[in-house]
Amino acid sequence: MNIIFVLIPLGLVLVGFALWSFFWAVGDGQFDDLESPGWSVLRDDGPSDRAQAEAGTRQAGTPRAPR
Amino acid sequence: MTRSPAPPASATAHADGCGCFHCGEPIPVGVRMHVEVDGTARAVCCIGCRAAAELIRDAGLGDYYRWRAAPAPRPEAADDVWSSYDRPEVQAPLVGREGPLAVVNVLVEGLRCAACSWLIDHRLAQVRGLVRASLNPATARAQLAWDPLQVSLGTLLREIAALGYRPHVLGQADTLEVATRERRTALKRLAVAGFGMMQIMMVAYALWLAPTQGMDPVIREYLRFTCLLVTTPVAFYAGWPFFAGAIASLRARHVGMDVPVAIGIGLAYAMSAWNTFTGQGEVYYDSVTMFVFLLLAGRYVEMLARHRAGSTTEALVRLVPAMALKVTPAGRERVACTELRDGDRVVVPLGESFPADGRIVAGATQADESLLTGESQPVAKAAGARVIAGSTNVGGPVEVEVDAVGQATVLAGIVRLLERAQTERPRLARLADRWATWFVVRVLGGAALVCAAWLVVDPSRAFEATLAVLVVTCPCALSLATPTAITAATAFLARRGLLVTRADALETLAGATHAVFDKTGTLTLGRPRLTKVHALDGDVDAALAAAAALERASEHPLARAFDDVPTSPATAVRVEPGRGVEGEVNGERLRIGTAGFVAELTGPVPQALAQAAVVLGGVRGWRAAFEFGDAPRPGAAAAVAGLRARGLGTTIASGDHARQVAGTATVLGIDDWHARLLPEDKLALVQRLRTAGARVLAVGDGVNDAPTLRAADVAVALGTGSALAQASADLVALRGDLATLPEAVDVARRTVAIVRQNLAWSAAYNVIALPFAALGYVPPWLAAIGMSLSSLFVVLNALRLARAPASTSTVPAAVPLPRAMEAA
Numbered sequence: 001m002n003i004i005f006v007l008i009p010l011g012l013v014l015v016g017f018a019l020w021s022f023f024w025a026v027g028d029g030q031f032d033d034l035e036s037p038g039w040s041v042l043r044d045d046g047p048s049d050r051a052q053a054e055a056g057t058r059q060a061g062t063p064r065a066p067r
Numbered sequence: 068m069t070r071s072p073a074p075p076a077s078a079t080a081h082a083d084g085c086g087c088f089h090c091g092e093p094i095p096v097g098v099r100m101h102v103e104v105d106g107t108a109r110a111v112c113c114i115g116c117r118a119a120a121e122l123i124r125d126a127g128l129g130d131y132y133r134w135r136a137a138p139a140p141r142p143e144a145a146d147d148v149w150s151s152y153d154r155p156e157v158q159a160p161l162v163g164r165e166g167p168l169a170v171v172n173v174l175v176e177g178l179r180c181a182a183c184s185w186l187i188d189h190r191l192a193q194v195r196g197l198v199r200a201s202l203n204p205a206t207a208r209a210q211l212a213w214d215p216l217q218v219s220l221g222t223l224l225r226e227i228a229a230l231g232y233r234p235h236v237l238g239q240a241d242t243l244e245v246a247t248r249e250r251r252t253a254l255k256r257l258a259v260a261g262f263g264m265m266q267i268m269m270v271a272y273a274l275w276l277a278p279t280q281g282m283d284p285v286i287r288e289y290l291r292f293t294c295l296l297v298t299t300p301v302a303f304y305a306g307w308p309f310f311a312g313a314i315a316s317l318r319a320r321h322v323g324m325d326v327p328v329a330i331g332i333g334l335a336y337a338m339s340a341w342n343t344f345t346g347q348g349e350v351y352y353d354s355v356t357m358f359v360f361l362l363l364a365g366r367y368v369e370m371l372a373r374h375r376a377g378s379t380t381e382a383l384v385r386l387v388p389a390m391a392l393k394v395t396p397a398g399r400e401r402v403a404c405t406e407l408r409d410g411d412r413v414v415v416p417l418g419e420s421f422p423a424d425g426r427i428v429a430g431a432t433q434a435d436e437s438l439l440t441g442e443s444q445p446v447a448k449a450a451g452a453r454v455i456a457g458s459t460n461v462g463g464p465v466e467v468e469v470d471a472v473g474q475a476t477v478l479a480g481i482v483r484l485l486e487r488a489q490t491e492r493p494r495l496a497r498l499a500d501r502w503a504t505w506f507v508v509r510v511l512g513g514a515a516l517v518c519a520a521w522l523v524v525d526p527s528r529a530f531e532a533t534l535a536v537l538v539v540t541c542p543c544a545l546s547l548a549t550p551t552a553i554t555a556a557t558a559f560l561a562r563r564g565l566l567v568t569r570a571d572a573l574e575t576l577a578g579a580t581h582a583v584f585d586k587t588g589t590l591t592l593g594r595p596r597l598t599k600v601h602a603l604d605g606d607v608d609a610a611l612a613a614a615a616a617l618e619r620a621s622e623h624p625l626a627r628a629f630d631d632v633p634t635s636p637a638t639a640v641r642v643e644p645g646r647g648v649e650g651e652v653n654g655e656r657l658r659i660g661t662a663g664f665v666a667e668l669t670g671p672v673p674q675a676l677a678q679a680a681v682v683l684g685g686v687r688g689w690r691a692a693f694e695f696g697d698a699p700r701p702g703a704a705a706a707v708a709g710l711r712a713r714g715l716g717t718t719i720a721s722g723d724h725a726r727q728v729a730g731t732a733t734v735l736g737i738d739d740w741h742a743r744l745l746p747e748d749k750l751a752l753v754q755r756l757r758t759a760g761a762r763v764l765a766v767g768d769g770v771n772d773a774p775t776l777r778a779a780d781v782a783v784a785l786g787t788g789s790a791l792a793q794a795s796a797d798l799v800a801l802r803g804d805l806a807t808l809p810e811a812v813d814v815a816r817r818t819v820a821i822v823r824q825n826l827a828w829s830a831a832y833n834v835i836a837l838p839f840a841a842l843g844y845v846p847p848w849l850a851a852i853g854m855s856l857s858s859l860f861v862v863l864n865a866l867r868l869a870r871a872p873a874s875t876s877t878v879p880a881a882v883p884l885p886r887a888m889e890a891a
Contacts (some may be wrong), residue, residue, distance in 0.1 A: 004286070008270075008293055015262050022258050033203045038660050 081577060087112035088132075089120045089708040090231070104129055106517040115213045119231045120869040126193060130188045143563065144384040149221040149228060151390050151401030152236065158220065161236050168198055171220065178207045183232070190226055195219060208237070236389060253367050260360035263301035270294050271353035291343045294352040302336045303317040306359045308366070332359060363552040368557070372568045384789070386478065391415075391422035394466065404472070411469045415460045417622065417644055422458045424471035432462030434645065435624060437728045439478065439770050440722040440745075443697040444680075445596065445624055452807040457770065461624055463644020481746050482791075501604040548825035551865035556818040559869050564802040565811050566786075570795030574822075575814035578762050582710050583779065585767035586721035586731050587697060587787055588806075590707075593768075595628045597700035601679070602691040608689035609808030614683050615650040617659045625681060628695055632761065647681075665689075696729060699734060709809025716765065718747045718756075722771055723756050749775040765803070768792050781807065820866055825861045832857045 013037065088102065088109035101108040102120040111117045123131055127454060133597050147640075163170045178184060184202045187209070190198040196217025202209040209224055209230070220236075223885055227234045275289055303310075307333060313327030335351040342348035393402045394412040395828045407413065410577075412428065415421055421434070433445035436458040443459050454467060456476040474480065553574075557567045567573060587593045602610040615632035620640040637650035637657075647660015658665040663684050669684035676682050678779045679692030685785055719740035723727045728742040741752060753775050765772070765779035768788025773881050776782035776795040784796035787803035800807065836853060 005289070008289075012293075012297070014264070015266060019258060019262055023255055026254050026258075029201075031254055032247060033253070 068593060073298050087116050089116035104132060111262055114628055116231075119229065121884065122229055123190075126190060128189050131183075135183065148226040150219075151221070151403075153221040154401075156406065157390075157403040160222065167214065167216075168212045168214045169220070170210065172237040173209045173211060173224070173227070174235040174237050175202065175207050175209055175227060178202075178232060186230060187227060188233065190230060193225065194223065194226060197223060200289075209234075229594060235322075249370065250374065253370055255364070256308070257363045257367055258354065260301050260305035263297050263305070263357040264360045267294055267301075267352050267473065270297075274350070283886045286288055287347060288343075290855060291350055294350060295340055297345050298336065298352045299338070301356045301359055302332055305363060306332050306355075309359075309362070328358075328362065342811075362550055365554050368397050368554060369567075369569070370767070372557070372561075372566055379839045381577055384755060386789070388420050388422050401874065407469050407472045409472065411467055413469060414464060414466050415454075416464050417460060417462070420459050421454045421456050421467065423467075423469045424476045425454055425467040426467040427452050427465050428468045430459055430463060430465035431646075432465045433623070435459040435461045437587050437593050437769065439481070443593060443727055444695065444725050446454075459623070478770065481770055481774065484746055484750060521858060548829055549822050551862050552818050552821045552825060553866040555865045556814050559806075560798075560811055560814055563807050563810065564786075564800060564804055565783075565807050566795070566799040567797060569797045572781050573815045573818050575797070576760065576764065577813060577819040579715060579764035579781055581716040581718065581756055581761040582707075582764045582766065583718045583720050583749075583756070584707075584737075585749075585769060585772045585775075586696065586719050586728055587723050587817055588733055588768040589766055589772075589785060590700060590703045590719065590735060591697035592700050593696050595625050595695040597628045598696035599694035601675070601694075602693060603675075605688055609689075610683060613652045613657055613690065614659050614681075614693065616652045617650050617657060617683075621648050625695060655685045655687060657683065657690070659683045682772060696730060697723075699731065700803070700805060702804050704735055706805035706808045708849060709806075710764075710812065711781045713809060713812050714760070715812075718752075719742055719776065720752050722769075723747075746771045746774050753778050766808070767796075774806065816870065821864055821868060825864055826861060828864070829857065 076794040082176045088104070088111050090112065100111050100117050100861065102111050102124070103109070104120065104124050107118070111120055123129065132237040152161075155300075155585055158169075161171055176186075187202055188200060191197055191211075196214045197211065198214060199212040200209055211220075213220070213223060221607075224234045224236070240842060249379055272291055272292055273282070274287070275296075276282075309325050309329045313329035314879050316325055335355045338348075338749055339350040339352050339355070340352055387404060388402050389404060391404050391409070392399050392414045393409055394414060399414060407423050413422060413425075417432075426448050427448055429450065431447070431449045433447050435445050436442050436455065439455060446464070448465070454460075454465075455478065457472075469850065552755050556573055560567055584590050600607050600611060604610075611629070612634045615629040615634040616637040618629040618638055619634070620642055622642075637652045640648060640650035642648050643660070643664065646664040647658055649656070649658045653658070656668065658668045659681060661679060662679070665682050665684040666672050668686060669689055672682070673689055674690060676692040678693055680694040685695070699888050711717060717735075717737045718738065719728060719732050719737050721731075721740070722744050723742060725742040728740050734737070741748075744752065749772065753763050757778075757780070763779040763781075765776050765782045766785075767773075768785040769777050769784070770789045770791045772784075773789075773791045773795040776784060776792055781798070782796040783798045783800060784792040785803045785805075786793065786801040793799050798811065815831055832853075
């Protein structure tokens with residue numbers, strides 16, 4: 001049972017790290033707008049964006065990402 | 068780019084129904100304009116929409132039309148006001164510096180969904196010299212940072228306006244900063260409480276099982292100190308708002324909701340810490356963290372709703388234009404409204420708001436003052452008439468001599484009234500607080516009794532037993548019983564389109580005894596409706612068709628009353644702002660408008676028509692007269708009847724003319740009505756009712772209603788009305804539907820009932836369980852299960868509020884049940 005004298009402090013350190021990351025993310029404004037970033041994956045980049053130049057090669061050559 | 072030829076029928080049908088492809092509004096008869104998007108011709112309603120749609124397409128942003136959730140705002144064809152923002156004296160108070168960059172906050176009006184913000188983002192991304200444009204669709208704010216050497220603020224604003232949105236420059240620091248900071252802090256506290264709660268639950272589970280499994284005392288002590296370590300930040304960082312609130316309310320010599328919560332958290336923490344250090348007794352770390360987390364979650368939701376309703380300062384920005392067209396010896400010049408002084412002359416174009424109070428010196432017009440005074444019909448303003456800042460010029464361009472600016476305007480006076488009403492509102496003596504006081508007094512009394520009893524029986528255990536009473540009763544009952552019920556009810560009402568922006572509003576709503584309605588824009592739509600057509604030759608349809616044909620060309624509000632009349636457009640149309648319209652219909656020259664205007668064409672006005680608001684006549688003689696009324700809001704009658712069925716008195720308090728108010732009152736069956744009230748009169752009326760012992764529910768939409776809303780016990784604003792009214796209210800009817808109001812009263816009353824049940828249950832549980840626990844008959848694991856079951860009961864009971872109320876409450880007579888439900 002003595003292992004809990006290591007595991008619990010370790011767990012608390014991990015929680016502390018998670019909280020620190022969360023605080024950083026909040027301070028960085030990542031939680032200010034929870035709606036519009038979700039839309040970004042649905043959008044095709046318009047022809048004016050740099051992505052258009054790459055679009056042709058990407059469609060032909062890039063293998064589908066594994067699941 | 069160019070106008071496409073008329074498309075085949077299938078192509079138009081493919082566009083959003085039959086409305087404009089861009090803004091979704093119906094396409095006026097006779098307008099044939101199209102824009103080609105994705106290879107298909109789409110019908111649009113006006114030049115502005117066509118330009119916006121072409122702009123979006125040509126910029127390669129056509130995807131916007133695929134992803135948007137709501138039609139776009141209709142762009143306004145306005146002259147260029149944006150370049151005036153490039154003048155240094157206009158920019159100086161607004162623009163901040165960030166190294167070489169200039170920074171400004173902009174409120175974007177007309178933002179409807181995430182696709183809108185994407186559109187603006189991408190449009191602005193194509194502008195050279197713009198370094199950063201972060202647009203938040205939730206708050207409709209954007210922060211722009213640009214390089215002044217490459218691009219100007221005016222250019223950026225023009226880009227946004229060209230898409231059909233309306234940017235308002237807010238300056239550098241404003242409520243946005245405050246709201247963002249508040250939200251971020253709340254989120255951090257919530258995270259600390261949430262993480263802490265999860266950690267504690269794991270350890271607490273082991274501690275609950277400890278007595279049955281024979282846990283090593285060293286490990287037990289170790290676990291308890293771990294809990295203490297984790298709970299400390301939860302109680303004092305995450306839970307700080309409760310302590311701060313309790314201190315503030317005690318300083319104001321009141322016992323608010325925060326007081327018992329703070330006592331509960333503080334004592335439970337103190338007792339647990341004491342027991343941890345002495346190594347005996349029970350610890351309550353699990354309760355402390357759970358209560359802090361649940362309470363914070365409820366307050367977070369409430370805060371989001373409040374932010375969504377907006378702030379007073381923001382509401383004012385939208386009312387008064389930022390710029391005015393000043394008449395100078397050198398010609399006309401765009402200046403900031405803050406630069407205007409008494410005696411300046413400004414030109415106000417048709418459709419714009421007056422920038423300051425003043426007197427008309429040239430021209431004649433009509434002003435729409437409905438939001439400010441409650442007057443439903445536009446007021447005629449000839450030379451010498453006073454106009455007020457914030458009202459809209461709907462007649463024609465006029466020149467105004469400014470005689471009051473800034474704080475001296477009528478509008479600023481209303482805002483001051485609003486602030487006074489807020490300070491006079493007895494916010495602290497609320498129902499929730501009365502219960503809290505009641506509860507605290509009982510619990511403290513009970514604890515004192517227990518303490519006294521133990522001092523007689525066994526003084527060494529008195530302290531511990533007293534603390535046990537306080538700890539077990541306070542947090543459970545008050546932390547869960549009230550917030551869970553209110554949160555469930557709030558969520559239910561939000562789905563019905565009623566946004567609760569202040570949590571205690573529900574408790575006040577349940578006790579409301581008298582409803583005070585505004586008329587214009589609240590019980591009515593504030594839009595004119597044809598009530599009577601007096602045709603001299605008896606042919607009503609022909610007169611209507613001719614009138615509608617002419618009025619299609621007019622921007623005047625009364626002209627909109629003819630929009631539903633089918634007709635073919637007139638030819639050779641000429642609009643005289645503020646007077647009427649002339650044109651040819653079926654080969655006859657006709658005029659519609661004021662009696663004086665038509666008389667110039669037709670001859671002396673017959674007696675029968677002289678009193679009418681709008682008359683129609685032609686070269687061949689007088690044709691007809693038209694009377695207008697204010698169209699009643701759908702659902703208003705049901706709301707009034709429903710509230711009355713629930714025992715509430717009803718009153719109309721309006722700024723409009725007696726005749727109009729009486730008409731509405733008769734239709735709705737309200738006997739008690741007051742007309743021609745100024746904002747301060749309305750405020751006095753509400754205060755008189757309050758002094759007479761009534762609990763007042765105020766419903767309104769206009770700027771002039773804002774003080775009333777704030778002074779009432781509980782206030783409902785219409786989401787379609789002014790932002791100032793919304794910022795002053797406790798509930799906002801988002802879809803402008805009043806019929807949900809009686810239902811809201813039902814929900815509020817059931818909420819109060821459920822809170823009472825929850826409080827009673829918690830009290831009963833504690834009263835029964837405590838003596839057993841104190842006498843040692845209940846082992847801690849059983850106590851923990853009992854506490855959890857008790858909490859579960861309270862939460863499940865509250866969740867009943869989230870379900871449809873039809874089965875549990877009385878259904879208002881005015882709202883008939885669907886057949887299927889009647890059968891069931």
